[in-house]
Amino acid sequence: MRYLPHTSEDIAEMLQVVGAETLDDIFATIPEDCRFKGELDLPKMSEWELNDHMSSLAVQMAVAPEYTVFVGAGSYNHYIPSAVPYLLSRSEVATAYTPYQPEISQGTLQAIFEYQTLTARLLGMDVANASMYDGASGLAEALLMAIRIGRNKKKTVAISSLIHPHYRNVVQTYFDPTDYNVVELPYLPDGTTDLSPVDDMEDLAGVAVQSPNFFGCIENIQAVSDKAHGCKALSITAFSEALAYGLLKSPGNQGADIVCGEGQSMGIPQSFGGPGLGMFAALNKYVRNMPGRLIGKTKDVDGKDGFVLTLATREQHIRRERATSNICSNQGLCATMSTMYMASVGGTGILEIARQNHDKAEYLKSELKKAGLEVPFDRPTFNEFVVKCPDGFASKRQELIQKKIVAGIPLECYYPELADHYLLCATETTRKADMDALVKEVK
Amino acid sequence: MSHFAGTTGLIMNEPLLWEKGKKGRCGISIPTPDVAAAPLDDEFTRDEIDFPDLSEVDVVRHFTRLSQWNFGVDTGMYPLGSCTMKYNPKTNERQAALPGFAGAHPMLPPDLSQGTLRLMYELEQFLSELTGMYATTLQPAAGAHGELTAMLLFYACHKSKGEKRSKILIPDTAHGTNPASASLCGYKSILVESNEDGILSVERVAELMDEDTVGIMVTNPNTLGLFEDNIKKVAEIVHAKGGLVYGDGANMNAVMGVVKMGQIGIDAMHLNLHKTFSTPHGGGGPGAGPVCVVKELEPFLPVPRVIKDGDRYDLKYDNPDSIGRVHAFHGNFGILIRAYSYILSMGKELKTASQHAVLSANYIKEKLKDVLHLPFDRPCMHECVFTDKKQEPYKVSTLDMAKRLIDYGYHPPTIYFPLVVSGAIMIEPTETEPKENIDQFIETFRAIVKEAEENPDLLHNAPVTPKVRRMDEVTAARKPILCG
Numbered sequence: 001m002r003y004l005p006h007t008s009e010d011i012a013e014m015l016q017v018v019g020a021e022t023l024d025d026i027f028a029t030i031p032e033d034c035r036f037k038g039e040l041d042l043p044k045m046s047e048w049e050l051n052d053h054m055s056s057l058a059v060q061m062a063v064a065p066e067y068t069v070f071v072g073a074g075s076y077n078h079y080i081p082s083a084v085p086y087l088l089s090r091s092e093v094a095t096a097y098t099p100y101q102p103e104i105s106q107g108t109l110q111a112i113f114e115y116q117t118l119t120a121r122l123l124g125m126d127v128a129n130a131s132m133y134d135g136a137s138g139l140a141e142a143l144l145m146a147i148r149i150g151r152n153k154k155k156t157v158a159i160s161s162l163i164h165p166h167y168r169n170v171v172q173t174y175f176d177p178t179d180y181n182v183v184e185l186p187y188l189p190d191g192t193t194d195l196s197p198v199d200d201m202e203d204l205a206g207v208a209v210q211s212p213n214f215f216g217c218i219e220n221i222q223a224v225s226d227k228a229h230g231c232k233a234l235s236i237t238a239f240s241e242a243l244a245y246g247l248l249k250s251p252g253n254q255g256a257d258i259v260c261g262e263g264q265s266m267g268i269p270q271s272f273g274g275p276g277l278g279m280f281a282a283l284n285k286y287v288r289n290m291p292g293r294l295i296g297k298t299k300d301v302d303g304k305d306g307f308v309l310t311l312a313t314r315e316q317h318i319r320r321e322r323a324t325s326n327i328c329s330n331q332g333l334c335a336t337m338s339t340m341y342m343a344s345v346g347g348t349g350i351l352e353i354a355r356q357n358h359d360k361a362e363y364l365k366s367e368l369k370k371a372g373l374e375v376p377f378d379r380p381t382f383n384e385f386v387v388k389c390p391d392g393f394a395s396k397r398q399e400l401i402q403k404k405i406v407a408g409i410p411l412e413c414y415y416p417e418l419a420d421h422y423l424l425c426a427t428e429t430t431r432k433a434d435m436d437a438l439v440k441e442v443k
Numbered sequence: 444m445s446h447f448a449g450t451t452g453l454i455m456n457e458p459l460l461w462e463k464g465k466k467g468r469c470g471i472s473i474p475t476p477d478v479a480a481a482p483l484d485d486e487f488t489r490d491e492i493d494f495p496d497l498s499e500v501d502v503v504r505h506f507t508r509l510s511q512w513n514f515g516v517d518t519g520m521y522p523l524g525s526c527t528m529k530y531n532p533k534t535n536e537r538q539a540a541l542p543g544f545a546g547a548h549p550m551l552p553p554d555l556s557q558g559t560l561r562l563m564y565e566l567e568q569f570l571s572e573l574t575g576m577y578a579t580t581l582q583p584a585a586g587a588h589g590e591l592t593a594m595l596l597f598y599a600c601h602k603s604k605g606e607k608r609s610k611i612l613i614p615d616t617a618h619g620t621n622p623a624s625a626s627l628c629g630y631k632s633i634l635v636e637s638n639e640d641g642i643l644s645v646e647r648v649a650e651l652m653d654e655d656t657v658g659i660m661v662t663n664p665n666t667l668g669l670f671e672d673n674i675k676k677v678a679e680i681v682h683a684k685g686g687l688v689y690g691d692g693a694n695m696n697a698v699m700g701v702v703k704m705g706q707i708g709i710d711a712m713h714l715n716l717h718k719t720f721s722t723p724h725g726g727g728g729p730g731a732g733p734v735c736v737v738k739e740l741e742p743f744l745p746v747p748r749v750i751k752d753g754d755r756y757d758l759k760y761d762n763p764d765s766i767g768r769v770h771a772f773h774g775n776f777g778i779l780i781r782a783y784s785y786i787l788s789m790g791k792e793l794k795t796a797s798q799h800a801v802l803s804a805n806y807i808k809e810k811l812k813d814v815l816h817l818p819f820d821r822p823c824m825h826e827c828v829f830t831d832k833k834q835e836p837y838k839v840s841t842l843d844m845a846k847r848l849i850d851y852g853y854h855p856p857t858i859y860f861p862l863v864v865s866g867a868i869m870i871e872p873t874e875t876e877p878k879e880n881i882d883q884f885i886e887t888f889r890a891i892v893k894e895a896e897e898n899p900d901l902l903h904n905a906p907v908t909p910k911v912r913r914m915d916e917v918t919a920a921r922k923p924i925l926c927g
Contacts, residue, residue: 001792003530003721005877006799014878018805018822023798026805027701029822030670036703041572044790047534054784058543060558062551074771075549081471083499085540087506091723095515095531097523097854098727103909104849107513108726111506114460117927121493127925130727133584136771144627166771173745173767177598177628218487249489262771271539272559273549273772274584275729287925293727297927298919306911310919316587316623317860321632326623328587333725340506343460344470346496352473355480362481380487401555409550432477 062406068434069406070364072384072425073214074135074164074240074262075270078353079429084267084340093336098293098329102308103300108332109307113295115339122245122342123259124252125281130293130330132278135262136170139163139208139238141291141325142260142280143171146206146234147180148289148324154205154233156181160193162213164240165414185209191217191377191386195227204228206258208236211251212244214414215377215423216361216384225255234258242266242279244382246345246354258282267341268334277334288314291325353428357383360426360435367439368424376421384425386411386418389442393420400441407438447887448519449852454910457508459927464497471499512910513726514854520880522807524826524857524869525618525666527696527718529800532788535721535781544780549772553757560756563773564749566783567733570714573793574692575703576735580744582774586693589713589732590624590660592745595766596711596736597657597687598628599743603764606685612651612659614643616666616861621691630657637863641667641819645676658686663704664694664824666861668804668869670702678708687711687740695719696873697801697824700794704735711736720782731778745769799874800825803881807870810885814892818864826871830864839895841866843902846913847894850906851887 006014011023020026027035045053062069064077088094092107099105099112112130119128132138143157159168161184168184175182183201186194193209207228211219225235237251239261245251251259263277264270282290288311296310316323345353361383369375374388387408389396400407408422415421426435497505514521521528539545547559567579583589594611601608611630613621614637622632633651638644642665652659658681663671671677678688690704690712696719704712716722717730724730736744746765747758789796801824808817808827816832831841845855845868857869872881894901906912 001789001795003532003789003875004792004795004799005875006802010878011799011802014802014806017809018802019809020805023802026798026801026822027698029672030698030702031672031675034670034675034702034707036575036701036706040700040791040794042569042790042793043787044792045787047788050534050784050787051537053787054538054541054780055543057558057562058541060556060561061543061547062555063543063546063548067555069548069551071548071550073550077546077548079471079474081499083470083503087503087510089536090507090510091517091531092510092513092515093506094536094723094725095517096513096726097521097526097528097724101514101845101849101855102914103846103906103911104512104514104854105726106910107509107511110457110459110512111509112726113925113927116925117459117461118494120926124489133588133729133775134771136768137584137588164771166768169768170771173595173769174627176766177595179629245489246492247483247489248487253489269545269777270548271545272547272556272776273774274770275775275777276771287923294923294925296919297924298915300911300914302912304911306914308914308916308919310916310923310925313920316619318619319623320619321622321626323619323623323626326587326591326620326627327585328618328620329585329728329730331725331729332727333723334729336726339460340502342494343497343502343505344499345494346464346469347492347494348467348496349469349471349473350492350494353471356474356476358483359476359478359481363478380483401552406548406551406555428474435478 067404067406070408070424070426070438071406073409073423075273076241076265076427077270077429078243078265078427080267081344083344084337087340088337094333099309102306106306109295111336111339113297113307115335116295118339118342119279120281123281124250125259126284127287128279128281129290130295131335132280132292132327133331134274134276134278135240136167138260138278138280139167140171140174142236142258143206143208145258145289145291146236149234149286150205154203155179156183156201156203157205158183158185158198158201158207160185160209162187162193162215163210163238164214167238190379191215192219192379195224198227198231204231204233206234206236208238210238212241212382215386216381217377217379218248218382221251221254221256241382243354243357246350247358263338266338268337275331275334277331277338289324292327293330356428360430361385364426364435367435371439371443373442383427384423386421386423389420389422391420405438447851449850449908451908454511455508457505460505461495461927463501464495466496468496468498470497470502519852520876520884521854522856522870522872523854524871525693527871527873529721529873530875531721531723532785535784538784539777539780557756560749562783563779564751564756566779569786570733570735573699574712574735575705577738578741578744579733579735581733581779582745582770583713583732583734584770584775585728585730586713586715586732587620587624588769589734590620591627592734592769593689593711593713594624594628596740596743599764599766600740608655608657610655611657612648614661615863617660617662618693621660641669642671643673643677645673648677649680652680652684652686654684656686658688660689660691662691662693664697667819667828668823668826669819670824675707693718694825697797699797701797705737711740716778716782721785722778722781729775729778731775796874803872803876807872807881807885811888814889826869828864829868831866834895837895837899839899839902841868844891847891847902847905850908853884
C-alpha cells in the first residue's frame with residue numbers, strides 16, 4: 001500500500017526492538033475478550049478504479065452548467081477565481097495542524113488574523129473570531145453567548161421565524177437539554193420580522209433576526225437593535241448570504257452586538273452544504289465571552305511582529321467544563337479560502353459583484369411578475385425572493401427538472417401557510433438567457 | 444549527528460493584506476452585466492467597504508509567501524500526539540474537487556442528489572463496520588461537535604424513559620472538550636482519577652456511578668496512549684445503573700480492525716475523520732466527527748437520515764425521537780468524500796495501518812526511554828508519553844526540548860498534555876512515517892537531551908531557524924490586538 005512505507009525488513013527490526021514476535025503481539029495489553037478476531041468487511045479499489053467510481057457518483061448530481069439551479073437558501077453558486085483553490089492546495093496550508101507552535105505556523109496565523117480583520121470590516125464589528133462550524137451552530141453559540149453575558153439570569157431568547165429553518169432546528173437541538181427558552185417571532189405581510197411580541201417578553205437575553213432573511217428580504221436591523229436594547233437584551237444578526245454585505249449596510253452600523261452567519265459565499269464551494277464557514281463577530285466589550293479561537297498580534301523575543309493563538313483561557317483545553325464553548329477547532333481552511341477570496345475581489349470588486357447579484361435577482365423578479373406570478377412580500381431583497389405560483393405549479397416544476405431547470409424550492413414544508421410559494425435565487429453566475437428561459441416556461 | 448532535516452532558507456517578508464495593493468485593482472474577473480442596474484435605496488446600502496484592492500499577482504504572491512512560513516505534514520515528520528498527523532493522500536483531493544460534488548446544492552430533491560446520498564450511505568456503513576456499531580450519523584462537523592451530539596443522544600434516550608440525569612463521569616486523562624461538551628448538555632462533570640497504571644479502575648467507577656449519573660465518557664485508547672483494560676467491566680457497571688458509555692474515538696488509529704468498540708460495551712462514539720481517516724487538518728479545520736451508535740440509540744440520531752430503498756437513496760425526516768439537526772445541511776460533506784476515498788483505497792489494510800502505527804510508537808518508546816522519563820512503562824498503543832523529569836536538574840523543560848526540535852526540522856510532539864502527567868511529551872509517529880525518518884527523529888531527540896546536559900542555553904534560546912522566534916504570548920493575552 002502506497003501510504004504504508006514499512007517493509008518486512010523494517011517491521012522485523014522494529015519488532016525485535018519492542019520485544020514482540022508478530023504484529024499481533026504488540027496488542028498484547030488488550031484483553032483477549034476485547035479483541036476483534038474476524039476480518040474487516042470493506043471493499044478496496046486501486047486509484048484508477050476509485051477515480052472511475054467517484055466520477056460515476058459525481059455525474060449523478062444536478063450541477064451547473066448542465067443544470068440551471070435557481071436555488072440559494074443558504075448555499076450559493078458564486079464564481080470562485082482559479083487562484084483560490086490553487087493557493088489553497090499548497091500543502092503547507094492544507095496539511096498543517098492548529099497553530100499551537102507559532103514559530104512554524106506564521107502562515108496560518110497571519111492568514112487567520114487577516115480573516116478576522118476582513119470579516120470584522122465586512123460586518124462592521126470590532127472583532128471576529130477564527131470561525132465556527134457553520135451559520136447554524138454559530139447562531140446557537142451566539143444565543144448562548146447572549147445568555148452568558150446576561151450572567152445566566154435572563155433565560156429567554158427571541159428568534160425570528162424568518163431565520164433559515166435549518167438554523168432554527170439546530171438552535172432547538174442545542175437548547176433542548178437546557179432550561180433556556182427559545183421564542184419565535186412571527187413575520188409581517190411585507191416579509192420582515194414582527195418585533196411587536198418583544199415588548200411583552202420578560203427575562204430576555206437576546207433578539208436574533210437574519211438579514212437578508214430566509215425570504216430574501218432585508219430586515220431593519222436598527223429597529224431590532226433598538227427594540228432589543230430597550231429590553232436590555234442583545235441584538236444578534238444572523239445571515240446565510242455573507243456577500244450581501246458587500247452592498248448592504250453592515251449589522252455593526254445598525255447597533256448589532258453579535259453577528260453570526262454563513263460565509264460559504266466567500267469563495268467556498270457549495271459541496272452539498274459543507275464544509276462551510278461560521279463567521280462570528282462581536283463588540284470588543286464582549287470578547288471574553290466569545291466562543292472559539294482568536295488570533296492576536298504580538299512580538300517575538302527579538303521584537304519582530306508575529307501572531308499567536310490568544311485569550312485561550314476562555315477555551316475548553318484550559319477551562320474545561322467552564323469554557324465558553326466546547327468548540328476546539330475552527331474551519332481554518334475555509335476561513336483561509338474566504339480570505340483569499342476577499343483579497344481577490346477587494347473593496348471595489350465585492351461591491352460590483354454584490355450589485356450584480358441584486359440586479360439579476362431584481363430582473364428575474366420583475367420578469368416573473370410580468371409573466372403573471374405574484375410577489376407576495378414587497379420588502380426589498382438581495383439575491384433571493386419569494387414568488388407565489390398558480391395552483392399546480394408543482395407538476396410544472398417537475399417538468400422543468402426534466403429540462404434541467406430547478407425552479408427554486410417550495411416553502412410549504414417550512415411554512416405550511418405558504419402553499420404554492422417558492423424561494424428563488426439568482427447570483428452573478430446566473431445568465432440572463434437562462435432567466436429568460438425560465439420566465440418563458442412559467443408564462 | 445549524521446544528518447538532519449532542519450536548515451535555514453530564504454524566507455520572504457510579506458506585509459498584511461491591507462498594507463498592499465492600490466485602489467482600482469481587482470483580482471477577479473467580473474462579468475459584464477447582462478441586465479439593467481436596479482438601484483437599491485440608500486437607506487439599505489453601505490459606505491464603501493475597507494478591503495484592499497489587489498491584483499491576482501498580489502494575492503498569489505501574498506499567500507504563497509505566507510504558506511512558506513508554515514510546517515505541514517508534507518514538510519516533515521509531525522509527531523503531534525493525539526492528533527494523528529498522518530499523510531493526507533492526494534487522490535482524496537481529486538475526488539473532493541469533482542464538479543459534481545463541489546457544485547452540489549444541499550437542498551435539491553433526492554432524485555437530483557443520488558451520488559452524494561449513496562456516498563453518505565456507504566460511508567455510514569463503512570464506519571459502522573469499523574466500530575462494530577449499528578448506525579452512524581455524519582452530521583457533526585468536528586470531534587467536539589460529535590461529543591456534543593452524543594451527549595444530546597444520551598439526554599434524549601434518558602428522557603424517553605422519563606429520566607433526567609445530572610452528572611457524568613469523566614476520567615482525568617480526558618480531552619478538555621469532553622467536560623465542555625457535557626456542560627453544554629447541562630451535565631456536571633465528575634472527575635474519575637486514573638489508577639497507578641494510568642487507566643480506569645473498576646472500583647472507582649463503581650463508587651461514583653449511580654442512578655443520577657448519565658454514564659461515562661471514555662477515550663480508548665486513552666490520552667496516555669494506553670488501552671483501557673477494564674473497559675468491559677466499567678461498561679457493565681455503568682449499564683447496570685441505567686447509564687450509557689461514550690467512547691471518544693480520537694485515538695481510533697490505534698485499533699482499526701483490532702477492537703470493535705460496539706462489542707466491548709461502548710454505546711456511542713465519535714470518529715475524527717481528520718485524524719484516523721487522513722483528511723487534511725487545514726490549519727485547524729474543517730474536520731468531521733461522525734457518531735456511531737448501538738441499536739438502542741439509533742432512533743435519536745439527527746435528521747435527515749439517508750436511507751436506501753432498492754437501488755434508490757432517499758432522505759428520511761420523520762423520526763419522532765430524533766434530537767433534530769446539529770448542522771445546517773449534511774455535515775462537512777467535502778471531508779466525508781475524502782474519508783470515503785481513503786477507506787476505499789485502504790480496504791482491509793486499515794488494520795495494517797493501525798498495526799504499523801502502534802509498532803512505530805512502541806519502537807520510539809523503547810529507543811528513548813533511557814534518556815527520557817517514561818511515567819508508565821508498559822506497551823503503548825499508537826502514541827507514547829514521556830516527561831521532562833530527567834532534564835529538571837539542567838533547568839531544561841519540555842517546552843525547551845520541543846522548541847529545539849523545530850531547529851532540527853521536526854514539528855514538536857504534543858506537550859503538557861495529558862494534564863495528569865507533569866511536563867508531558869506525547870509522541871505519535873503514525874503509520875505513514877518511514878523508519879529512516881523515525882530513526883533520525885530518535886537520534887535527534889537523543890542529541891537534544893545531550894545538549895540539555897552540556898549546553899542548556901541552546902534549548903532555552905530555541906528555535907533560531909524559523910521566521911520568528913518565541914513569541915510574547917503574555918502581552919498578546921493582556922493587551923489583545925485581534926483586528927488590524
